[in-house]
Amino acid sequence: MNYLDISKDLWASYGVHKDKVYVVHNSTDTDILFSQKEKILKESPLLPSRRYILHIGRLVKWKRVDLLIDAFNLFSHKYQDVCLLIIGDGPEYKTLKQMSVDLGLSDKVIFIGAVYDSFQLGQYMTESSIYVLAGMGGLSINDAMAYGLPIICSRADGTETYLVKENYNGLFFKEGDKVDLASKIEQLLIDDSKRKMMGENSLKIIKEKENVNVVSRNYWNAFNQIYGKVTQIYK
Template sequence: MRICFVMPALPHYFKLLLNKLVIATDYEILMVKPAQKGKATGAAVKEETDNALFRILELEEYKTWYGKAFYRNLLPALEEFRPDIVVFTTWPYFLYLTLNPLFYRKLRKLGTKLIARDIPFNYAIWGHVKEFYFSDKFLNENFSSAKKTWKGFVLFWIASLIRRINLPLADAHINYIDEAREIIGSYGVPDNKIFVISNSPDTDELLAAFETVKNRPAILPPNPHRLIHVGRLVKWKRVDLIINAVQQLRPSYPNIELVVVGFGPELEPLKAQAQKMGLLQSVRFVGGVYNAVDLGQYLSESAVYVLGGMGGLSINDAMCFAKPIVCSVADGTEKRLVREDYNGYYFENGNEADLVRVLDRLLTDPEKVKTFGKRSFGIITDEINIHTAIEGYKKVFDFVANKNFPIGQTLTK
């Protein structure tokens, strides 16, 4: 089976997933990505193309007449590769299928099946667009529900209308949250075409790193009150909120420390914030760490993983090293991983006092930190890992290839 992924970037974790997919199957995979930094790629995204076991084709992106990015010469490339399936990252590429119907017709003439891949985050349920936009559920790029305007609503309504037209064009949808059934289904997509797969890093690599770390000398002094955050340093990660919480917790935990792993445009503002608050000895910025063993040392030597804003696979990473998780409800992917009062706690989005409250509940109880951490580890080994993700992709591909897969299931168990 020939499968083409059309994406705005090739993140490190997804390269590893595709490598394992190639090893586990007879798939021939082509990855189409931008020749330069993708116009739809977030700041400080770590890309990696070395040692890929699949073909990578870099094409020039351009701005379409409607202002979003698409690829030049994508159709000739697909005509040459002749894929059985094309998997589009829904935003922004799936727009093109509606706004350039000639491209869509030519693509269909190749006999290619189409899959839309999305979270989906910031999608309204069709029929409730206005209600959703003006609620606190609709967030801007700074992870804030502020600054709603009527112009913004009109643009959001148009985007939702386009989704109502183009989402049903896909032969299947790969989504990362359970709410996708209701959300994507409201746009006219039959339930049997909606598949929910829990996204995952290469948990085999991370679990092996965990064993390696156990036999390495420590790189940090022991501290039962050490917090850690891993991720791109961008506004919507809300690392500033965690720094504020550290200051609030210092009277109760004088040795409290925050380790910040990552690069991004907010690095200098965050350093300035820590300096202004007198926390330079309590907040440790270590930069980007992409080697699994090195990252594992920082995680293993910390007590609690904290995510102040928008999530990502860093939650999975931390759980591979048996860490309890503190986070807010963000894009929805965290709901499968973090179970309230089981392996972590949720705090109200943007609420510093609530973040302080849940951190205090953990830091004051070292046994709970250990118990929650063990439960996090079990969720990874037993439920949500690279193998369940691969099986999920295989089942979706079998479905669109008409291989009689029992459809309409959640693909993590």
């Protein structure tokens, strides 16, 4: 069982027959997210009314939050109402916070710290405009899409390729390139209609293709196929 679309070819290169490899994408519990979202929309905002570029994840080097701050520094002076919102904790926390101070961004880069409550995370996502993943990621893209956010990321471990479609619900930037990342973020900041359209498409992908019900059904189908083959062998 694998969650990458390339896994059949990958395992085949090791001599595993493709019929023995099942691809099932990963998902958070989107039913809970959608239920919480309805309640969140009735709550008072947690943040002042601004445009927030959001990152959620553990603050470790391979998440490349330093690259995101560097990219933000290239254009932040142009937009008085734009802030970078960083949610998470980890060994890079102090370094990244000092980096924002050294760049003169302490009033525009907001460090929330670790948030484990899914309802509160949902509030931050609801109040944000763009979700950016500058390095390796996880299920945070799924969650951000469930809250209708456009996604900006690089090509990383492969999970992003079945979630993010170029110019449909997000943009890919060249890995490690802060100038290209800054350019992609600005594209969405200055184009409200494009940003809104991409956010709506993110939500559509989650509702129709990449949700907990589809994933569960695919696991069920795979197990049934495997079980059928096993019983045939023993018969």
